[in-house]
Amino acid sequence: MYANVDMAANLSPAASMKSPRNLFASIPSVVASLKGYDLQPPSPTVIALNRLTYGATPELSEQVTKRGVKDYLEEQLHPKGEDERVVRKLSEATLPIKYNDKDGNPLVDEVRSLRLIDAPLSELWKLNNKDANLPYAEKIRALEEVRVASWFRAVYSPWQLREVMAEFWHNHFNVNASDQKISTVFPVYDRDVIRKNCFGNFRAFLEDVSKSAAMLYYLDNFTSKASPANENYARELFELHTLGSDFYFNNLYNRWRDVPGATAGKPVGYIDEDVYEAARAFTGWTVADGASSGKDKLPDTGEFYYYDGWHDNYQKRILGTEIEPNQPALSDGHLALDLVAHHPATAKHLCKKLCIRFLSDQPPPSVVEGAVKVWIQNQKSPDQIGQTLRYIINTKEFATTWGQKVKRPFHLMVSMLRATQAEITPNQGLTGQLSQMGYLHYNWQTPTGHPDVMDYWLSSNSMIARWNVATSLLSVSPNNRIAAYDFARLVPPGMDTPQDLSRFWIDRVLQKRKTPDFEQAMIDFLRGDGKADQPIPPDKLNNRLSGFIALLTMTPDFQLI
Amino acid sequence: MKRREFIVGCSAAIAALAGSRITGYSFSPDGSPGNILIYVFLRGGCDGLNLVAPVNDPNYIANRTADVRVTDSGDTEGLSLGNGLAGLDFRLHKKTSALKELYDSKALAIIHAAGLTNGTRSHFDAMDLIERGSLQNKTLNEGWLTRFLESLPSTQEKNNIASVAIGTVMPTSFLGSNSTLAISNLNDYKLRGDKRYASILQSLYTGNSLLDEAAQNALTSVAEINNRLPKDVTNTPMPYVPENNVKYPENPLARSLQTLAQLIKMETGLRVASVDYGGWDTHEHQQGAFANLAEGLSTALGAFYNDISDHQKRVTLLVMSEFGRRLKSNKSNGTDHGHGNVMLVLGGDVMGGKMYGNWPGLENEQLDNHVDLAVTTDYRHVLSEILLKRMANPKLGYIFPGYKDYKPLNFLSGNALQIDYNHAK
Numbered sequence: 001m002y003a004n005v006d007m008a009a010n011l012s013p014a015a016s017m018k019s020p021r022n023l024f025a026s027i028p029s030v031v032a033s034l035k036g037y038d039l040q041p042p043s044p045t046v047i048a049l050n051r052l053t054y055g056a057t058p059e060l061s062e063q064v065t066k067r068g069v070k071d072y073l074e075e076q077l078h079p080k081g082e083d084e085r086v087v088r089k090l091s092e093a094t095l096p097i098k099y100n101d102k103d104g105n106p107l108v109d110e111v112r113s114l115r116l117i118d119a120p121l122s123e124l125w126k127l128n129n130k131d132a133n134l135p136y137a138e139k140i141r142a143l144e145e146v147r148v149a150s151w152f153r154a155v156y157s158p159w160q161l162r163e164v165m166a167e168f169w170h171n172h173f174n175v176n177a178s179d180q181k182i183s184t185v186f187p188v189y190d191r192d193v194i195r196k197n198c199f200g201n202f203r204a205f206l207e208d209v210s211k212s213a214a215m216l217y218y219l220d221n222f223t224s225k226a227s228p229a230n231e232n233y234a235r236e237l238f239e240l241h242t243l244g245s246d247f248y249f250n251n252l253y254n255r256w257r258d259v260p261g262a263t264a265g266k267p268v269g270y271i272d273e274d275v276y277e278a279a280r281a282f283t284g285w286t287v288a289d290g291a292s293s294g295k296d297k298l299p300d301t302g303e304f305y306y307y308d309g310w311h312d313n314y315q316k317r318i319l320g321t322e323i324e325p326n327q328p329a330l331s332d333g334h335l336a337l338d339l340v341a342h343h344p345a346t347a348k349h350l351c352k353k354l355c356i357r358f359l360s361d362q363p364p365p366s367v368v369e370g371a372v373k374v375w376i377q378n379q380k381s382p383d384q385i386g387q388t389l390r391y392i393i394n395t396k397e398f399a400t401t402w403g404q405k406v407k408r409p410f411h412l413m414v415s416m417l418r419a420t421q422a423e424i425t426p427n428q429g430l431t432g433q434l435s436q437m438g439y440l441h442y443n444w445q446t447p448t449g450h451p452d453v454m455d456y457w458l459s460s461n462s463m464i465a466r467w468n469v470a471t472s473l474l475s476v477s478p479n480n481r482i483a484a485y486d487f488a489r490l491v492p493p494g495m496d497t498p499q500d501l502s503r504f505w506i507d508r509v510l511q512k513r514k515t516p517d518f519e520q521a522m523i524d525f526l527r528g529d530g531k532a533d534q535p536i537p538p539d540k541l542n543n544r545l546s547g548f549i550a551l552l553t554m555t556p557d558f559q560l561i
Numbered sequence: 562m563k564r565r566e567f568i569v570g571c572s573a574a575i576a577a578l579a580g581s582r583i584t585g586y587s588f589s590p591d592g593s594p595g596n597i598l599i600y601v602f603l604r605g606g607c608d609g610l611n612l613v614a615p616v617n618d619p620n621y622i623a624n625r626t627a628d629v630r631v632t633d634s635g636d637t638e639g640l641s642l643g644n645g646l647a648g649l650d651f652r653l654h655k656k657t658s659a660l661k662e663l664y665d666s667k668a669l670a671i672i673h674a675a676g677l678t679n680g681t682r683s684h685f686d687a688m689d690l691i692e693r694g695s696l697q698n699k700t701l702n703e704g705w706l707t708r709f710l711e712s713l714p715s716t717q718e719k720n721n722i723a724s725v726a727i728g729t730v731m732p733t734s735f736l737g738s739n740s741t742l743a744i745s746n747l748n749d750y751k752l753r754g755d756k757r758y759a760s761i762l763q764s765l766y767t768g769n770s771l772l773d774e775a776a777q778n779a780l781t782s783v784a785e786i787n788n789r790l791p792k793d794v795t796n797t798p799m800p801y802v803p804e805n806n807v808k809y810p811e812n813p814l815a816r817s818l819q820t821l822a823q824l825i826k827m828e829t830g831l832r833v834a835s836v837d838y839g840g841w842d843t844h845e846h847q848q849g850a851f852a853n854l855a856e857g858l859s860t861a862l863g864a865f866y867n868d869i870s871d872h873q874k875r876v877t878l879l880v881m882s883e884f885g886r887r888l889k890s891n892k893s894n895g896t897d898h899g900h901g902n903v904m905l906v907l908g909g910d911v912m913g914g915k916m917y918g919n920w921p922g923l924e925n926e927q928l929d930n931h932v933d934l935a936v937t938t939d940y941r942h943v944l945s946e947i948l949l950k951r952m953a954n955p956k957l958g959y960i961f962p963g964y965k966d967y968k969p970l971n972f973l974s975g976n977a978l979q980i981d982y983n984h985a986k
Contacts, residue, residue, distance in 0.1 A: 037765050220845040223893035231897040232844040239683050250681040253930055272682055272930075406772060436745075438730040445839050446604070448685055458775035459731045459743030460782050464752060467762065471754030521764070525757060547755045554758065555765055556772055 039556055041402035042512040045069060048399040050407075050561045051358050052076065053160035055415030058508055073393055077199055077386045079159035089152045090114060095144055095427060099137040108137075116142045116187050117149050125302035127184040130290070136180055143183040144428060146190050147441055151426040154414040165198040165389075166190070167410065168357055170442065171449035172350075173209050173241065175218040178443035182217050185302060186442070189214035199386035202350065203341035203379070206241065210337060211304040213287045219447065222286045224279065226312030234279035234336075236447045238270050242340035244349030262320040269345060270319060277316045278340075281323070281332035284311030306330050319343065347375040351388065353452070358392055360404035361453045367395050403560045406457050408450070409437035411561075412466060416473055416553050419509045421490060422483040430482060433472070436465035466559065470550040476542045487545040488538065496535040498527035501545065509552040525551060596951045597825065598833045599878040600706065600734060601814070602692075603858070605841035606684060607882035608896050609903035610934060611851055612657070613671055613916075614639065615649040620923035624889040628848040629896055631655070646673055646920035656856035659863025663907060667914040668866065668873070670972040674901040674918050675938040676884055680929065682898040684842070687883035691940065692733035694961040703737035705960055706833055709948065710738060712956040712986045713832070721785060722829035727817040727836045734835055739774045742782050747823055748798050750786045759783070789827045803868040814838040815861035822868045825876070832952070841882060845893035862907060874909035877951045877973070879943070881905075885934055888923060901934035904943055910951060910974050917970040942968050949977035958982035 041047060048069045049056030064072045094111045101107040116124060126132070127139050154163045173194065177186040193212045197205035209215050215233070216222040224230035239245050247269030252258045256274075259267040284307045290300030293309055306329055316323040316332060319339045323332055340346060351371035355363035374391040378384040392398065407415060413433070417424055431441050438457060444450055457466075476485055490508070495501060502523045506514055523532050526548045530536070536544055552558060614631040615621055616639055621630065631639035631652050639652025640661040651673075653661050663669035679696045681687050686699060694705030703711075710724055724741040726732055735741040744750050752759055759780060766776035790798040801823045809815040817836045825831060838858065843851050862878070869876060885902030901921070907913075921927050921935040929935040941957075945967050948954045955978035957964055965982050 037767055039768065220893055220895065223845045223895075225892040228889060228891045228897075230844050230891050230893040230895065232842075235682070235898065239685070245683050245686050248681070248683060248686065250679070250683070250686070253680060275682075403770070436729060446684070446842075454771050455736065456730060458771060459726065459729065460741075460775065460779040461729045461743040461745055461750070463775045463779035464750065464783060465729070467758065468753045471758075521761070525761065550754060551758065551761065554762060556768075556776075559772065 037556070038515045038518065039403065039560075040512065042510075042557075044399035046511045047402050047561075048393070050415075051398075052164065052393070054154045054163065054411055055418035056511060057418050057421075058511065061511060069399065070394060073161070073390065076159065076161035077383075077390065079162045083153075083157045083159065085156050086149075086152050089156065089424075090117060090149060093148055093152070093425065095141070095148065097137055097141065099135045114145045114148060116145045118191075119187060121185070121188050121302050124184055124187060125300075128181070128289070128302065139180040140178065140183050143177040143186050143442060146177070146186055147431060148426045149190075150441075151414070151424060151430065154410070155417045155422070155424055161389075162195070162198060165385075166195050167408075168354075169194045169198055169205075171444075171452070172353065173215065174444050174447050174449035175214045176443050176445050177214070179217065182214050185213040185217070188212070197385075199383060199389070201380070201382050201384045202346075202375075203337065204382075205385075206337050206341050207334070209241070210237075210282070210285065210333070213289075213302055213304070216285065216287050216304070221282055222289070224283050224285070225310035226280065226283045229276075229279035229283045229312060231275055231279040234282060235275045237278065237336075237340060238275060240447050240449075242349065243270055243343055243345040246349070247345040256317070256320065259320075265320045267320045274318055277318045278336045280312040280314075280316055281318065281336040284308060285330075285333055286310065342379055344372075344376070347372045351375050351392075354388065354392055356452050358389075359397060360401050362404070364397050364401075367392060367397050370395065404454070405561050406454055406559050407561050408452075408457065409434050409439035409462075409466070409469075410441065412437070412553075412559070413469060413473060415558070416470060417483060419553070420474065420485055420487065420549060422485055424483045425481065427481060433465075433469050436461070437469065438462045467554045470553045471547070474546050474550045474553070476546045485542065485546070487549065488541045491541075496538070496541070497533050498530065498536065499523050499532040501536070502526045502548070505545070505549055505552060509549060510555065510557045512557065514557075522548070522552070595830065595832055596875045596877065596953075597831055597872075598947060598952055599821065599876060600833065600835045601878060601880040602688075602732065602734075602835065602837050603841050603854075603880065603882035604684075604688070604837055604839035605843075605882070606687075606884050606886055606898055607841040607854075607902065608843060608847065608851060608886040608899075609673065609882070609901070610885060610888065610899075611847070611896075612654050612855055613642070613651055613673060613903045615645070615647075615920070615923075616652050617650050618923050620888070620925075624923070626890050626894060628894050629851070629890045642671070642916065644915040646916045646918060647922075649920065651916060654852070654855045656852050657859035659859040660905070663863065663866065664914055668907055668909075668911060669913045670906045670911050670915060670917055672904040672906065672917045672938060672943055672970065672972065674921050674934055674936060675881075675904045675943060676900060676902045676936040676940050678936050678939050680900065682884065682900075684883055684898070689733060691881075691883060693736070694941070694964075696963060698962070701736075701962070704732070704734040705944070706734040706835065707736060707738035707741070708956075708960045708986075709833065709952070709954055710740070712959050713954055722782065722824075723832045725821075725824060725831065725834045727821050727834060732835050732837060739778055742778070744786070744820065744824070745817075747786060747790060747820060747827075748800070750783060752780075752783055785829070789829060791827075803864070805867050805870055807864050807868040809864045809868075810857065810860040812857035812861060814857055815864060818861050818865035819868070822865055825869055825872050843886070843895050844891070844897060845895040847890075847895045866907060877906065877908035877911070877947050879904065879906050879947060881940060881943075887933055888928060889932065899933035900929040901936040904940065906943070906947070906972055908951075912972055912974055915972075917972045938970065939966075939968075942970060943972075945980075946970060946973055946977070949980065950975045953978065955979055955981045956983065956986070958984050959986050 045065045046056045046061055094113050096111050098109045099107055127134055157163055175182055177183050189212050193208045219233035219236055220230050221233040249259055249269045249271050252271050254273055256262050256271060259269055261267050286305050286307055288299040288301045288303045288305035291298045298305055313326050315325040318336050321339055352368050355368050371388050371392050375388045378387045434441050611629050616631050616633045631654055639655055642651045645651035677687055677691050679690055689699035692704050693701040695701055726735055726743045728743060729745050731743050763780055766773045793799050809819045821834055840854055881904045882902055884900055886896035886899040890896050919937040921937050925931050941961050941964050945957050946969055950973045957980055967980055
């Protein structure tokens with residue numbers, strides 16, 4: 001079957017040719033006037049808004065410049081319900097659905113409105129009805145609808161920080177919702193776990209996550225029984241959700257007394273034995289999914305369910321704390337959650353992660369340390385996370401560091417839409433565009449979530465995709481089913497020459513002063529073969545501006561935050 | 562962060578000189594074309610004891626339900642391997658018939674009980690350590706493949722596209738390498754929209770930040786790839802057609818390997834490529850998921866190896882995972898994170914049809930921490946043998962910081978270079 005390797009490689013002698021090192025010289029630049037690109041940070045308000053929101057629009061920047069970031073932040077930390085425009089958009093939105101029957105004949109091919117975003121679990125659970133045996137396309141609707149809602153909210157909602165934090169927590173408590181079991185319960189996870197707790201108390205949040213069907217499915221705890229327990233959830237609980245791997249002392253594998261502080265009941269970190277013991281604590285934490293166990297049959301509701309028959313009831317020792325045998329139902333697991341949620345390593349891990357998100361890939365240690373204090377002081381507060389955010393965002397470092405992070409791809413795309421006041425009709429195609437940039441929208445496979453460092457987002461493939469997405473997303477062709485634009489409407493009346501339009505859009509999209517060289521280069525691009533002061537005909541305006549605005553969003557100024 | 566200087570050829574000038582056919586082979590000192598290392602990583606912890614197993618070991622049988630075990634008969638009957646370790650009856654998972662054929666044709670060698678000697682059971686720590694090439698330091702700024710590239714003799718370094726991560730993003734093995742490309746589909750690797758964008762972007766990204774370097778790398782490589790893609794009469798890149806009537810199966814690994822085969826045949830001077838294949842974290846109901854993955858691995862490797870029949874001599878393909886899985890299965894019919902694991906090596910100079918390594922046994926006291934297959938072969942010995950015999954880079958001390966006890970398994974033919982344990986490049 002396998003071809004003979006000795007036939008290999010009859011190569012052309014021309015192959016020895018050496019290549020010159022620099023390609024740049026070989027491509028004549030159309031912007032010869034642009035010598036040395038000048039990259040300066042925008043104003044502190046714009047810096048702040050590009051981190052607290054999915055894109056500082058000129059209107060928002062003007063408003064917040066007047067009232068101050070601090071005042072805006074207080075409002076953002078107390079969001080009201082769903083915005084009217086988002087409600088309307090969601091009620092008007094549709095998504096196509098298409099699938100065949102068992103014999104391959106078309107069964108459903110329609111455009112259907114959204115029905116699952118606000119549906120209670122009892123409705124969603126019908127998707128899992130074993131007798132109905134619905135196809136994947138029906139079950140994955142739940143995930144697809146949550147994606148659509150996240151686009152509307154990120155683009156239009158005034159409660160931008162809630163959206164930013166919902167994305168942060170989805171990434172921290174990652175589940176892969178492209179698994180159909182997880183998809184069907186994903187609207188509940190998004191709404192009643194992630195959004196509900198995004199400014200709340202971490203211990204309460206952690207318990208909601210641990211009892212969510214989405215996480216019970218994703219990290220397999222729903223089948224964890226004595227004995228041996230399934231370690232998956234317990235391990236990631238320590239390593240990713242709470243203490244973090246910086247405090248994993250794997251070299252002390254089974255010598256718990258050797259962990260500093262352990263014999264006093266306050267170990268500074270965890271070992272494999274803690275994972276094993278915690279896994280035992282969570283045995284029997286499952287989903288009421290109608291599963292059978294001997295003569296017992298679990299209810300079939302999709303709710304969290306504790307099944308005592310699977311629980312390992314004997315004594316345990318987690319993080320140096322002894323647990324007596326035969327505790328009441330759920331008590332072992334609740335205690336495990338207390339121990340990890342209130343551990344100092346968890347405060348450090350979470351605060352550092354928040355600072356990495358909001359400041360830079362290498363946040364100043366002083367800000368992290370200050371945040372840790374606030375986090376621990378507010379351990380029992382219902383707004384622990386909000387308090388910590390307030391501290392981080394009010395530090396002077398918050399809006400004075402810039403250019404050390406690039407926008408995450410979802411942020412990048414939403415900021416293009418916000419800068420241009422797009423009318424959007426999200427569909428499944430957006431998910432594919434994001435994935436080309438390395439962003440998997442609610443379907444990242446491993447429990448780490450996406451890395452939040454610049455290196456990760458800047459592979460050559462992703463870099464090209466970041467530029468290409470500008471061309472397709474900002475297109476005014478009828479083939480663009482995702483967004484519609486009327487750029488001309490945003491332009492002041494009577495403004496129609498390349499030189500004026502160019503300056504107007506630089507201000508609007510980049511929100512900073514640029515050098516005369518840069519302005520001239522942009523004018524040259526927009527005028528093409530025409531003159532800088534020669535009006536662009538109204539019927540050509542949207543088309544010409546589309547490619548021009550796309551170029552502005554490809555600049556380092558727009559990519560960085 | 563300081564990144565390596567970007568080195569790449571000038572496509573337009575070369576095209577003018579070389580005519581329609583552009584070649585960029587790297588050359589070894591003796592003038593033969595450069596060898597290629599392909600690093601396939603099975604993400605999630607592949608259960609090596611369900612892929613290649615001593616089917617009649619009483620401890621193996623006692624600790625595992627039949628669902629997650631290879632057997633010598635019945636539904637899960639494995640494919641016999643000659644030349645197993647310790648005289649035991651090792652068998653491949655029943656869904657891996659292409660691996661069996663490769664093994665029997667002596668192209669594939671199997672190393673067992675190998676891995677990271679650090680005992681971490683964390684996926685992410687284990688991958689960080691393996692990919693950074695260190696036993697302890699997961700904060701090194703460079704991946705082991707980056708240091709491999711950096712320390713190549715300079716005559717080999719100045720190739721056009723020497724390193725590629727197949728996929729949209731780069732694995733940690735290439736961390737800090739600014740010359741490595743990530744490519745998921747060659748025919749789609751291009752800048753869309755206005756024709757003037759490329760030159761304007763060149764003049765916008767001229768600094769030396771990570772972003773500037775990434776942008777320059779992307780722009781230059783787009784031009785390179787586009788120049789090298791075979792075109793039809795309308796100058797449109799032609800769809801890729803595998804050789805030997807190979808049909809790649811439908812799975813992510815196969816798609817990646819097909820892109821890689823296309824790239825190898827484009828003669829870009831490729832030295833090293835990485836490919837990821839995820840989904841191996843089978844904590845529950847392992848049986849079906851594992852069978853699909855194992856079949857995917859087997860069929861994809863089989864198709865790829867046939868497709869590159871003219872290049873097999875130059876290729877060494879290595880398959881590994883961050884760790885193996887627990888000997889004893891859990892009550893979810895799955896397996897938890899373990900330790901020692903199997904590694905596969907495929908290629909022209911591989912002395913295949915044989916298993917390598919020392920089988921430590923599965924008695925309780927033979928297991929690592931009484932639970933997992935022990936590691937008797939440091940994974941770095943395996944990588945190093947490839948570097949020394951196939952990749953002409955003996956700088957083991959630089960590539961694997963702290964490494965100083967290389968032991969050859971001799972799964973490759975040929976002579977090894979003199980080892981350099983110097984920490985410096």
